[in-house]
Amino acid sequence: MDIHRAFAQVAILDDGKVVSEQRLDLVQDKVLAFARSLRSDDEVVLEATGNTAAIERLLRPFVSRVVIANPRMVRAIAYARVKTDKIDAITLARLQASGFLPEVWAADEDTVRRRRQATERMGLLDETVRLKSRIHAILHANLIPKYKGELFGPTGQRWLATASLPDHERLILNRLVDELQRTTEQLAVLDRELASLALADERAVRLMTIPGVGPIVATMVLSAIGDISRFETPQKLASYFGLTPKIRQSGEGPARHGRISKQGNACVRKMLVEAAWSAQSAPGPLRAFFARISGKRGAAAAIVATARKLTVLIWHVLAKGQEYAFARPAFQAMKLRKVALKAGASREYGKAGPGRDYWVKEIRHREMEYVKRAEDAYARMVEVWRQVPPEGRKKIC
The missing domain is CATH 1.10.287 (Helix Hairpins)
Known part of the structure; x- marks a missing residue:
């Protein structure tokens, strides 16, 4: 189905041959009528556009699978010399039948x-x-x-x-x-x-143990990720947010690394950078990491690198179902209490709440001293690493 604003051009292939072509108006009753005419073992291919999610939701119960194609990577359509709606619909079907269709995840x-x-x-x-x-x-x-x-x-x-x-x-x-x-x-x-x-989401609560991550950042990150199992490694999640550098390499020449790709969700990437500014001001390994990169390449590059480091932490927290290792319990309880108040929880005057410990000076300073030791340990590790010759670093790895 080649999707447009008000209609879709449909091409039906059976055994590699076009058996039917039609133009379908994109209104709910007509899309449902078309869905009922399909077989339960059919596969439907759509391009990712603004109304794709609604069409996918209507078609899903009637077919075996609805595949959403990545329009940026369907080069057979983007660079075709003869380009019409009919040809585009047939091309999508043939790419899927041959197993060469670049697809994107259909969100629940x-x-x-x-x-x-x-x-x-x-x-x-x-x-x-x-x-x-x-x-x-x-x-x-x-x-x-x-x-x-x-x-x-x-x-x-x-x-x-x-x-x-x-x-x-x-x-x-x-x-x-x-x-x-x-x-x-x-x-x-x-x-x-x-x-x-x-x-109400335990994944978001775990994410909020990371410095700089509040309810808004946690919710927006989860909305972009969906199922964390889609990303096998933290590097793939960072690439999904456009926080990994571009790489150019050909022949025997060395690989050249450029600026970050900025592919993917720009809103979440912006939120992660804002969260990184907050995280680098709190004691802990993230502040030491920011200081190390800032000393070499400046604050602008360091904050982007810290946002990427936050993305790596987010992957580990979600994939392993664990809290951030250097979370401060009293601070976390106070943060969650503020989130609850923002959500409309009633204030309980005269009664010690779950965030009370944060306002006890001794407890607060003890927690800050704990994460400060982790920050110093990271700085010492980096200093020792710099003194090791490059060939020795490989042996250590």
Whole structure:
């Protein structure tokens, strides 16, 4: 099926020969009628587009398998000299029949729901940034000095209401402020839903033992990964997020490593980089790793490398079903309590909660000293490793 916005071109092959061709309108009742006409041992091939998930969900119960093709890698279609919908549909079927079709994973219902929520949150976040930028632009265009505090907090909002602006600019500013308030409220509601979803998922709770990973990052990572068994190694997961370098090698020449590929989910990659900034400020091996790379290549390269290291940790936590080895129990309990409050849990005044230990100075410092020793151990290991000649390093490995 060659999928478009409103229709799909269908080619049916039997024993390598085209036995039927038709054009199918992409509305639910017609897709279901088409699905009922198929045999239970049929295989259906679709290209990955915006409406592929809905079509796959409708067809799945009626056939043996629904295969989703990777459109970037179907070179027989992308570079064909004669390209029509009929030819594309036939090409997809023949590639699948011959076993040469590059396919992508079909997400389950829970993962699709998570991805929808993650996409909606990124849209609201982008809209919030856009509105704030427009408000700053209005103030700058009217020579109003920059507010020294938090412009979009309660005090900043009162200052903004008294700013000296022409009447027409004031109307635009008021409209932008109202839109920003509505968007912020919608974002808070969605964050509350994502926090509840993270607390109910033991995988997300384990991910939150990693420094820098909160409920939003954990939920977005899980929405992108789906089933961790799809990735045999942590390197493949890092490649899936576009955090591995490009490699060029041909003939007898040496391999050349370039910048990261940036293939895959850009939103999750951005969230992992933000999580890395948070992780490098907390005591532990990740901070030592960031400091080592930053000393050689600068902070920008070091934070990307730390995001990749976070991805490796995420793979191990999910694949092995274990918590992060250097998690701080009191800090983790406090973090989960904050997530629960964000999810709508009631505050219990006068009663010691599960995160109480974090606010006991001796316990907090004891945990920080523990992870600080792990950080120092990593730094000493790296220093010893540097003193070993290259040929000796191979023997140690």
